[in-house]
């Protein structure tokens with residue numbers, strides 16, 4: 001990537017002076033060099049590919065006097081970042097975010113899995129979020145980045161939009177043409193910053209929010225109640241979904257992309273009330289093979305899009 005573009009990604013993170021910066025997937029260290037120029041207190045690099053470690057060690061040696069740089073060989077999906085971060089940077093959740101920033105230009109296949117994992121950790125104030133509302137600057141496939149930031153009524157709005165915006169303020173900063181990268185990906189890249197919210201809009205546990213939102217978006221072209229029905233077994237499906245929508249005061253003919261997060265909060269609260277009354281319903285999984293066989297034969301593959 002051109003240095004100008006690398007700097008643009010790092011600038012998107014804001015002021016990094018005296019911050020602890022954790023870069024995931026530094027590769028040969030292009031972004032790392034730009035981070036070091038911003039006078040951080042400490043840089044933590046987590047890199048899975050051992051072939052990049054020697055050049056990162058050379059970089060660490062070259063700037064020994066300038067910055068404290070730790071290289072952690074390993075997989076970000078299996079690494080607890082918090083153990084490498086000095087605990088004195090901790091701030092309380094309702095205070096300003098701590099001087100800790102996560103930056104990553106990871107392969108798209110990893111970044112999409114990672115963001116869902118990180119949202120769950122954030123919802124429980126675990127991992128890097130044990131230290132406060134740790135901010136992130138990450139790259140995604142452009143379409144994924146757009147979906148993360150898509151607001152109500154946007155045709156890109158999907159499960160990922162609702163989930164990301166439930167726990168974070170999401171800012172789509174800019175995109176970068178795939179042609180700027182070597183090797184060149186087939187798609188363009190979107191740069192997104194995420195700042196955890198003090199209070200999520202939907203307050204139920206992560207897994208429950210994920211389940212309800214996923215099912216409602218599972219038939220994205222239809223009335224949202226159609227997807228909502230799949231939260232319940234066939235014999236009570238219509239009755240329970242209608243009851244849930246009545247409790248939440250949502251019009252059953254609303255389409256999924258027309259539902260605001262505050263309205264999803266009412267739907268998930270109503271679902272939580274129903275499963276409190278009928279606990280066995282919480283374990284019903286529409287996607288389990290035996291449940292999926294003959295139900296909703298009219299749901300096309302497109303309607304079953306997950307993200």
Ligand SMILES: C[S@@+](CC[C@H](N)C(=O)[O-])C[C@H]1O[C@@H](n2cnc3c(N)ncnc32)[C@H](O)[C@@H]1O
Pocket residue numbers: 001024025026027028029030031046047048049052074075076077104105106107110
């Ligand atoms: C697209 S390259 C980006 C390299 C560098 N950040 C840049 O922008 O030039 C992705 C990097 O992420 C690393 N990576 C891939 N999966 C990873 C994982 N699960 N944990 C840590 N690093 C990973 C790869 O080895 C590679 O160095």
